[in-house]
Amino acid sequence: MKARILGILRQMTPPDGGPDVVTRSLVSDIFIADGKAFFSLTVPAAAAERFEPFCRQIEAEVVKLDGISKAMVALTAEKTAGAPGARNSAPPPPRQPAPAPARQPGSVKPGIPGIERIIAVASGKGGVGKSTTAVNLALGLAALGLSVGLLDADVYGPSVPRLLGLKDKPKSAGGRTIIPLEAFGLKAMSMGLMVDEDTPMIWRGPMVMSALTQMLREVEWGPLDVLVVDMPPGTGDAQLTMAQQVPLAGAVIVSTPQDLALIDARKGLAMFKKVDVPVLGIVENMSYFVAPDTGKRYDIFGHGGARAEAERLGVPFLGEVPIEMAIRESSDAGRPVVASEPDGPHAAVYRDIAAKVLGGLEDSRPKSDAPRIVFE
Numbered sequence: 083m084k085a086r087i088l089g090i091l092r093q094m095t096p097p098d099g100g101p102d103v104v105t106r107s108l109v110s111d112i113f114i115a116d117g118k119a120f121f122s123l124t125v126p127a128a129a130a131e132r133f134e135p136f137c138r139q140i141e142a143e144v145v146k147l148d149g150i151s152k153a154m155v156a157l158t159a160e161k162t163a164g165a166p167g168a169r170n171s172a173p174p175p176p177r178q179p180a181p182a183p184a185r186q187p188g189s190v191k192p193g194i195p196g197i198e199r200i201i202a203v204a205s206g207k208g209g210v211g212k213s214t215t216a217v218n219l220a221l222g223l224a225a226l227g228l229s230v231g232l233l234d235a236d237v238y239g240p241s242v243p244r245l246l247g248l249k250d251k252p253k254s255a256g257g258r259t260i261i262p263l264e265a266f267g268l269k270a271m272s273m274g275l276m277v278d279e280d281t282p283m284i285w286r287g288p289m290v291m292s293a294l295t296q297m298l299r300e301v302e303w304g305p306l307d308v309l310v311v312d313m314p315p316g317t318g319d320a321q322l323t324m325a326q327q328v329p330l331a332g333a334v335i336v337s338t339p340q341d342l343a344l345i346d347a348r349k350g351l352a353m354f355k356k357v358d359v360p361v362l363g364i365v366e367n368m369s370y371f372v373a374p375d376t377g378k379r380y381d382i383f384g385h386g387g388a389r390a391e392a393e394r395l396g397v398p399f400l401g402e403v404p405i406e407m408a409i410r411e412s413s414d415a416g417r418p419v420v421a422s423e424p425d426g427p428h429a430a431v432y433r434d435i436a437a438k439v440l441g442g443l444e445d446s447r448p449k450s451d452a453p454r455i456v457f458e
């Protein structure tokens with residue numbers, strides 16, 4: 083079967099027009115278990131984005147084979163030694179946080195009435211599983227007994243409606259405020275709920291910010307213990323503005339084990355430090371793979387990088403999530419794994435991450451509350 087899969091790969095022309103991926107030794111070991119095939123492609127970092135649709139094409143071809151019911155191809159990106167950003171040549175991360183911009187008197191970000199804490203889920207680059215993590219983290223926090231909302235601020239590629247299976251448009255209360263939708267006990271809002279799925283997202287710069295402000299302030303979130311914000315991927319201007327403008331209690335960075343994603347994750351970390359938002363920790367997604375038949379664990383993507391990186395940077399390591407068909411399928415079917423298989427191993431991983439996030443939030447609470455004045 084592996085030979086047949088390699089045969090298919092040999093016949094497919096990669097998006098960069100180069101020789102096939104087998105000839106270029108870009109294909110990892112192929113794991114086949116229970117009729118499911120798993121492998122990864124390691125491609126040049128600069129071409130990673132173009133290869134994503136190619137991975138989906140490969141999956142579509144591989145499932146056509148008799149005896150294969152599912153295929154999952156993960157993309158990992160390589161940096162050549164000496165290239166900018168390669169591990170060996172990457173400049174050491176700053177030991178001290180970059181000096182925060184001086185706060186102007188009166189520039190303290192106003193909180194959102196009714197919302198106790200807002201946390202951002204961010205990633206240095208796209209496609210690392212940030213939205214999947216945000217949704218399951220929100221559900222994990224809800225499982226710990228908190229009232230939780232989820233705001234999809236990824237206006238360029240909102241995925242929360244798909245992940246939570248939300249189709250209805252939110253209703254307005256008297257034309258002034260928006261009533262959030264509810265799914266699996268979460269309150270949820272997304273730009274994706276306000277526009278048709280096929281509508282191209284053309285918001286840029288200041289429009290993104292005003293849309294987000296509206297989502298924060300004009301939605302009836304009601305009393306919430308935590309609002310989880312699924313940030314747009316990357317560390318550009320839009321993300322920086324958001325991190326600056328939204329009254330964030332903390333940020334969670336999602337990364338995959340590969341070098342490239344970690345380098346990007348470091349940029350995410352630096353961005354939050356710059357705007358004085360505590361980083362609650364790093365989640366390593368698609369960290370390892372467990373063969374469904376034998377239960378044996380394979381670190382096919384060089385797992386462990388995020389833990390080492392977190393230690394080096396002095397931020398908490400929140401946990402590792404395996405690459406797992408059930409996570410992908412449940413997400414794509416709009417029934418996230420924490421809600422659909424609450425007793426399963428993956429839900430436990432996310433609940434554990436949620437508990438650590440909650441612990442981090444408690445630790446980062448301002449210790450010097452104003453003294454209470456009691457009249458007797």
Ligand SMILES: Nc1ncnc2c1ncn2[C@@H]1O[C@H](COP(=O)(O)OP(=O)(O)OP(=O)(O)O)[C@@H](O)[C@H]1O
Binds near residue numbers: 214
């Ligand atoms: N641990 C996992 N195991 C298997 N599949 C996963 C896992 N995490 C995420 N995925 C899948 O990877 C794809 C990308 O995930 P997701 O949309 O959460 O990433 P993202 O970082 O938010 O992407 P984008 O930046 O494009 O919004 C989805 O198909 C999702 O189901």
